[in-house]
Amino acid sequence: MTKFLIPLVVVLGFLGLSSIFVVDEREKVLVLQFGQIKAVKEEPGLSFKIPFIQEVVRYDDRILSLDTDTIEVTPSDDRRLVVDAFARYRIRDAVQFRQAVGVGGVRLAEDRLSSILNAQIREVLGADQVTSDTILSEDRRELMRRIQRQAQTSAAGLGLDVVDVRLKQTNLPEQNLEATFARMRAEREREAADEIARGNEAAQRVRALADRTVTETLSDAEREAQVIRGEADAERSAIYAEAYGQDQEFYSFYRSLEAYEKALQGKNSTMVMTPDSEFFDYLKSGTAQE
Template sequence: MSTTKLGIFGVAVAAVAILASSAMFTVRQTEQVIVLQLGNPVRVIKEPGLQFKIPFIQNVLYYDNRVLDLDPPTQELPLIDQKRIIVDTYARYRIVDPLEFYKTVRLEDNLRNRLGGILNAAVRKEMGESELTDLLTEKRGDVMKRISRTVAQRAPEFGIEIIDVRIGRTDLPQQTSQSVFNRMRSDRVAQAAQLRAEGEELKVKIQAEADRTRTGLLADARREAEVLRGEGDGARNKILGDAYGRDAEFFRFYRSMDAYRQALGDGRTTMVLSPDSEFFRYFGKAPQK
């Protein structure tokens, strides 16, 4: 074979290879494809595998068939009580009708802009009808369900389905947070003052009751002491009277010893008396019998 023929054969093989590579394409399991002919969709392929198209006339557009995410920027929105709150929401969706998706938005970036606007509008509407406590209690789930339902109703017009819509977090603006903190602190200070006042009142009542009880106990004790003292004095006088009746001299001696003990018992008393004073009559010699 001549060199010219070999060159022509090589060119033909190369052309066939180029045509074959242009005619074949692969659809992966995570993809779905729209075949376009001169810009117009002619076929939708969702099954994975090797596929064919008309070279140079048809081209393919790939879309992901997995669950995709939509995370629009956070918003500062007013609540029903005119308080403002920063809300961060996100959504999960899947492309179920590539043809409708292509007709309405064509690219995922376009969908994110349009669906993000719908999501933000739904969130704004619900926040305007909710209170802050609704987002901090079990009512938060009901708010998210209403938002999800609103967004899901618009999803078919883009060829997608909404898997989930969530409120990621809700924060108060710095100014609002400070005012809420100040109000909470004022409430706690007022509550503490009330508790201290109630405690002080209870303290005064307990002290008054204790003082009344103490006064009564002391009065009862003094009365009982006076009674016992009187009974003791009566018994003592009776005993002394009996002793005096039995031995008058011994009784006088006992009374003198008791007087000595009271007058001289501390060892620091100085008395100046005549030696023949009646007070010392028992210091002399014992009387002779």
């Protein structure tokens, strides 16, 4: 009797342990019987199942991350962009999720969700009102929210909630980068040429104004000098006239000395004149003059 009791206890204990399972607070659990869903366990704690007939399938109830493949999109301005995004999602309805993906589980669900996200990214970023500048500006936040809402609608049939969608990077394709850089360099060179041209034009205006100022200043100075010289000549003539009126002989003598000074300059001055010339009258002796 004892040798039958011990094995029976062992079998019963094994069956008891096989019928008990623990539901973690981070999980959703389905109890399946021959592939059919018999129970859903979402509350943490101990639960029971029929050993060997029923099985337990566990799904993560936390928010999960998914990186999408890099794809190319063409906004309305025809500038192609390479887009890399990631999403955060969670399993909302375990029953619907099981019915949608079957034994493929999370891997199959993520493949389908990735296809949904890529389709929504192309649709939103390729809309008529969306340009590459819009994607690269602060408006990309609204674009990401739009992608999330549309992806959520499509993913609802998988029993998933799309919590968030983010665009990690938006770059130009490699074959377009060099052309873009060349265009940027050309634009900067054109701006530099415009600045140089404007600077040269301003310099020409400044030089022209300075030249005109110099010319006007020299002209005014020359005019004032002519006036001063004229006034001096008039004053000199008046003095000469006054002196001539007082002593004509002395005036003639003084004028002759000035003429000698101007005519006899340098070390080897030569003059040719007739013997009876009056130019050297004041240098002749008194006998000769008489």
